[in-house]
Amino acid sequence: MIQKSHSIKNGMPEAAVKYQPYPQVALTDRTWPSKTITKAPIWCSVDLRDGNQSLVDPMGHDRKARMFQLLLDMGFKEIEIGFPSASQTDFDFARWCIEEGNVAQDVSLQVLVQCRPELITRTFEALQGAHKPIVHFYNSTSELQRRVVFAKDVAGIKQIATDAAKMITDMAAKAGGGYRFEYSPESFTGTELEVALEICNAVTEIVKPTPDNKLILNLPSTVEMATPNIYADQIEWMCRNLDNRESLIISLHPHNDRGTGIAATELGLMAGADRVEGTLFGNGERTGNVDVVTLALNMFTQGVDPNLDCSDIERIKEVYEYSNQMVIPERHPYVGELVYTAFSGSHQDAINKGMKAIKTANKPQWEVPYLPIDPRDVGRSYEAIIRINSQSGKGGIAYILQEDYGINLPRNLQVEFREDIQRITDEEGKELPSKRIHERFIERYVDQPGARIKFVDHHTYPVGEHKGVRVVAAEITDNGETKRIEGKGTGPIDGFINALSIYLGIDLSVADYSEHSLQHGSNAAAIAYVEMEHPGGKLFGAGINTNIVAASLEAIVSAANRVLDMKNA
Ligand SMILES: CC(=O)SCCNC(=O)CCNC(=O)[C@H](O)C(C)(C)COP(=O)(O)OP(=O)(O)OC[C@H]1O[C@@H](n2cnc3c(N)ncnc32)[C@H](O)[C@@H]1OP(=O)(O)O
Numbered sequence: 001m002i003q004k005s006h007s008i009k010n011g012m013p014e015a016a017v018k019y020q021p022y023p024q025v026a027l028t029d030r031t032w033p034s035k036t037i038t039k040a041p042i043w044c045s046v047d048l049r050d051g052n053q054s055l056v057d058p059m060g061h062d063r064k065a066r067m068f069q070l071l072l073d074m075g076f077k078e079i080e081i082g083f084p085s086a087s088q089t090d091f092d093f094a095r096w097c098i099e100e101g102n103v104a105q106d107v108s109l110q111v112l113v114q115c116r117p118e119l120i121t122r123t124f125e126a127l128q129g130a131h132k133p134i135v136h137f138y139n140s141t142s143e144l145q146r147r148v149v150f151a152k153d154v155a156g157i158k159q160i161a162t163d164a165a166k167m168i169t170d171m172a173a174k175a176g177g178g179y180r181f182e183y184s185p186e187s188f189t190g191t192e193l194e195v196a197l198e199i200c201n202a203v204t205e206i207v208k209p210t211p212d213n214k215l216i217l218n219l220p221s222t223v224e225m226a227t228p229n230i231y232a233d234q235i236e237w238m239c240r241n242l243d244n245r246e247s248l249i250i251s252l253h254p255h256n257d258r259g260t261g262i263a264a265t266e267l268g269l270m271a272g273a274d275r276v277e278g279t280l281f282g283n284g285e286r287t288g289n290v291d292v293v294t295l296a297l298n299m300f301t302q303g304v305d306p307n308l309d310c311s312d313i314e315r316i317k318e319v320y321e322y323s324n325q326m327v328i329p330e331r332h333p334y335v336g337e338l339v340y341t342a343f344s345g346s347h348q349d350a351i352n353k354g355m356k357a358i359k360t361a362n363k364p365q366w367e368v369p370y371l372p373i374d375p376r377d378v379g380r381s382y383e384a385i386i387r388i389n390s391q392s393g394k395g396g397i398a399y400i401l402q403e404d405y406g407i408n409l410p411r412n413l414q415v416e417f418r419e420d421i422q423r424i425t426d427e428e429g430k431e432l433p434s435k436r437i438h439e440r441f442i443e444r445y446v447d448q449p450g451a452r453i454k455f456v457d458h459h460t461y462p463v464g465e466h467k468g469v470r471v472v473a474a475e476i477t478d479n480g481e482t483k484r485i486e487g488k489g490t491g492p493i494d495g496f497i498n499a500l501s502i503y504l505g506i507d508l509s510v511a512d513y514s515e516h517s518l519q520h521g522s523n524a525a526a527i528a529y530v531e532m533e534h535p536g537g538k539l540f541g542a543g544i545n546t547n548i549v550a551a552s553l554e555a556i557v558s559a560a561n562r563v564l565d566m567k568n569a
């Protein structure tokens with residue numbers, strides 16, 4: 001039984017009694033902090049092995065085959081297809097990949113095996129006929145596992161690794177060569193560096209790699225135990241001290257127990273590693289393996305070609321969800337449903353302005369606030385960039401009306417309409433879809449069901465001796481009754497507002513006016529906006545018509561109706 005901690009603090013056992021801090025690495029002249037990642041590593045997908053071994057229901061043939069095809073399509077050149085000595089399913093899948101998988105010659109199939117003779121023999125059976133397969137053998141080397149799991153000292157653990165290395169290289173030679181090898185001191189992050197170095201060097205001595213036929217030395221963060229800088233120190237230390245470094249490919253295999261798998265991998269690459277093993281979106285044991293899609297897209301957004309095709313992230317997600325039978329959360333980097341969406345006002349305002357600026361600048365560089373990547377680069381659209389709820393502002397509402405309906409609200413109308421939308425979102429406490437925002441705009445400013453005044457028609461004619469002044473004679477309905485009204489002005493807007501002011505007995509004037517064509521919808525209509533000054537202040541009206549003058553006069557009527565509503569309220 002696990003001994004109970006005596007002292008309790010904040011309801012939990014006292015941390016310093018139950019857990020120990022991870023030791024620092026003695027590397028005062030570390031160089032990785034000033035390095036940058038300038039090229040993609042060699043990628044190896046371990047979805048079909050490490051990912052698969054963590055699933056509630058491991059993949060059968062169909063789920064594996066679909067994932068395998070995706071990995072090939074994405075451009076992985078090294079794919080760990082399973083642990084063929086562990087199960088018939090994995091054995092048969094290896095045979096299928098070799099015999100029917102249509103694997104190009106530049107792709108290496110990789111399989112995992114423990115350092116156990118019967119499993120190694122079976123692994124070679126599974127690999128017969130494969131082109132340059134990678135035999136990946138491992139044994140655990142950590143202090144804890146040496147003591148608790150294997151009950152062996154360092155020499156005994158080293159012996160497990162070297163015996164397997166001998167057996168594997170002999171079997172490969174007997175089979176006529178053509179194999180590649182990978183060795184992992186599993187639980188590396190729990191292993192003293194000198195011990196890991198001694199065991200790795202012993203394996204290297206047996207495998208005898210050359211610069212043309214390198215050994216992959218995989219240094220896994222089997223369990224992530226410390227901050228990412230410590231992993232980077234460990235990798236730099238190993239890279240400096242390993243024998244025959246030029247004949248080695250140093251590989252990372254990070255897990256994500258502390259939630260810093262990505263950071264650890266990036267720092268590990270800066271520290272000198274050449275290769276990364278990981279899974280799509282980070283499926284894997286416990287909190288997962290490192291997420292290779294995020295890693296690749298992190299590189300991409302730094303201007304580095306990631307050498308992995310992530311251009312159809314929806315397909316990657318779909319296959320991930322089918323094959324792993326797991327669901328990707330909404331906030332997952334680059335792929336989550338909500339990661340390209342802003343609900344909050346200031347973010348929406350900045351995105352709206354950024355998108356406009358990028359269109360105007362017409363430059364290839366992407367620079368939109370709050371969007372570190374152009375969603376279209378991964379096959380996502382701009383549709384969901386902005387969604388409206390009670391946290392939203394005028395910029396977001398304006399963006400939606402512009403993008404979805406071609407309605408380009410003047411700034412002061414954005415402010416006015418936002419107050420109306422805010423009332424609704426506060427009342428309902430939910431997201432307001434784009435369609436409802438548009439319906440609300442049309443109802444309030446354009447259609448105005450139940451409004452007192454409707455515009456019907458107008459014509460203008462000159463006023464005898466006054467140059468430039470015209471009479472506007474218009475037909476309107478007032479609560480359904482047809483009325484003829486008349487006014488004077490320099491143009492139809494001026495004259496019509498004069499006519500309405502006289503008719504309603506309210507002093508009205510135009511404070512601002514604008515219009516534009518409406519590209520959306522079947523009719524090529526125009527929309528006009530009028531900001532109307534009245535004794536109680538200013539407010540907006542809008543009109544939509546295929547005739548631009550009619551649209552303007554409708555906008556005046558719209559504003560007048562709203563003034564009347566205010567007076568009656
Ligand atoms: C960190 C990782 O992801 S490592 C990969 C882990 N993946 C898997 O285990 C998935 C597939 N594994 C399996 O299906 C099974 O474990 C098998 C078929 C490989 C082996 O099954 P079994 O022999 O029945 O059982 P089990 O796994 O419990 O064997 C453990 C034994 O192997 C030894 N062992 C474990 N790993 C290794 C290794 N890498 N090299 C040599 N011996 C090992 C253990 O010390 C233990 O020995 P003991 O029986 O003397 O106590």
Ligand SMILES: CC(C)C(=O)C(=O)O
Pocket residue numbers: 050112138184186187218220221222223253255
């Ligand atoms: C076999 C090794 C590489 C492994 O999966 C791990 O350490 O997590």
